[in-house]
Amino acid sequence: MANNIAPAPITIQDVADLVQVSPKTVSRVINNEPRVRPATRERILKAIDELNYRPNLNARGLASNRSFLIGLFCARPGDYLSEFQAGAVERCREASLHLMVEPWDVEGPNIQKQIDTLLGQLRLEGVILLPPLSDHRLVLNKLQQAAIPVVRVAPQENLNMAPSVGINDYAAAREVTAHFIKLGHRRIGFILGHPEHGATQQRYLGFVDEMRAHQIPVVPELVQTGNFVFADGLVCAERMLRAASPPTAIFASNDDMAAAAISMARKFGLDLPRQLSVAGFDDAPLATMIWPELTTVRQPVAAMARRAADLIIQLEPRRNGWPERMPRHLFDHELIVRNSTARPAR
Amino acid sequence: MANNIAPAPITIQDVADLVQVSPKTVSRVINNEPRVRPATRERILKAIDELNYRPNLNARGLASNRSFLIGLFCARPGDYLSEFQAGAVERCREASLHLMVEPWDVEGPNIQKQIDTLLGQLRLEGVILLPPLSDHRLVLNKLQQAAIPVVRVAPQENLNMAPSVGINDYAAAREVTAHFIKLGHRRIGFILGHPEHGATQQRYLGFVDEMRAHQIPVVPELVQTGNFVFADGLVCAERMLRAASPPTAIFASNDDMAAAAISMARKFGLDLPRQLSVAGFDDAPLATMIWPELTTVRQPVAAMARRAADLIIQLEPRRNGWPERMPRHLFDHELIVRNSTARPAR
């Protein structure tokens, strides 16, 4: 194997020498500081390009006590993560930051240790918290103590601890419910998500309120709790379908569980969507991979991710303190009607 | 908002002072170097723990010209990525390294720039290449020039440029094909994956060879190329089903496309699996979320990821040069038979 010698790395001094200025001036250009004559800036930029100079992040970080790292904390990987990640990375790049993804074991006892290590070693410049971490008190407190900018994604409570991004889950859930009702459904089942997940409460609330608004009773038997995973959806759906008076429609808190409901309905030999309408939430890729295709709610995940990263980047410069108000950035959702929902059979 | 003062960070000097040794000795302990009296090591370890000292990565990196960063390069996020990521991160943590995920635009013209930035700025200590990047000459060359350890995941060609992890796609594909044949299928369609993706060739070869071994002709009309995505699967399946003499079975190179084949078959009003058997590859979560559930091949993705990270870590210490032989780490796959495959209708 060839044993290529690493070429002598180019330093800020090399650039300074070439342009005949002090390293400090080059530094100013790199960091986009003002007070550099446009002509000088031009020459330096040119030299940087010519020499193909790349500042050493370690040196930069050591001298300025930065890390150029933003964390994306999440409980477990999933589709949502992938998409979110892509959006966040993109934005980070523009600010020449880097994104590191740290899957966490939320349940485990060593979350404390994990957080200490990450904050101590990495000195992250900001952290994006995906649910259910968005509402994890311990994590939030630690982060606040360390004075690290945080953005919470789809948080449950409005803790006024950090800005957040999300959609109006409540309104979206009302829309889906209204869609069912308009089709003529009255016995509507609901599958709740993970109890600690931000969206869970809001989506359920939206469902209940819309039902109430139409004076339709919410039957306890037809409200089941899943964990946002397919397997749980199966169980929940089965319970409902076995009920003395089964639902004509099921509203699941996410697409995985909705797919499970469809799968279970098929096992019960139901004709879909005639005998059972199902709606999900998220518009995951899965939604159009099953038959019938899912009626669901689309979230602009990538846009939300970009904003989240952006907020960190914006927040970051003023190290001392959060803005007084904690803005909740709400994005527009979209009800996507496909053929998993239809008028109920007579 | 509370404006917590960042506590004065603890440095190596603090530890040294407490134990009454030189910083260098503490450094030796941190880096697991030999030539430290066990008793001294003990005392230092204790002090580190007491003070809750965390070495500053930037300083460490600057002084020793390291970065403690491993890259995971991928073309676009997906389920496979999530799972892989989790496995790799886990292993990296054990070696107190960090994983950063960099989604790349493979097609784009600026891949060159991206790579330069990443290597120049981040000075990654190693890179794991996910397909189709595993076979990307430009990327591989750059990485080799920079003398950065690389592990290729599921590579197409055995370039002898870096160790790799993967399964025996060829053998697995033969097994799936044999399964079809044993059930009594003769007209079997095949949906190829992304042409640059490592597994594509091998899987197709396995299919062809097994067909040949049974003297069953491979009908050109029934071999279609997709891109590993659902939408392409639809198109490929439609073409086959429209053929003068349509297949009784379709073998798709991955689960997404298999799901598409099922979806399309349904649109043709076929009774599944009686009138059409379908098999996929990967055992994605999707495989059990559709009906009928997919017969497919399971890869031990998480284990492969761990190994990949491990290889980087192993490779890393001896900076000068690759091992002579480029080991291909092959993992055991598993044929998972579910109900998407059955005897063909008479």
Place this chain on the structure above:
DNA sequence: GTTAAAAGTGACAGCGCTGACATTTTGTTC
């Protein structure tokens, strides 16, 4: 007990950059 080798420890410079502050240059005003 002497001696050489090996093991253990320390002194010190410097990695590449930026913060704080000093100095020089330019622009503006009368």
Place this chain on the structure above:
DNA sequence: GAACAAAATGTCAGCGCTGTCACTTTTAAC
């Protein structure tokens, strides 16, 4: 064209750690 302010640039130390090499102590050998 002085006098001053503002803008532009430079000087220099030091961020926290490790590499190198020098030094001291222990061990082993005779």
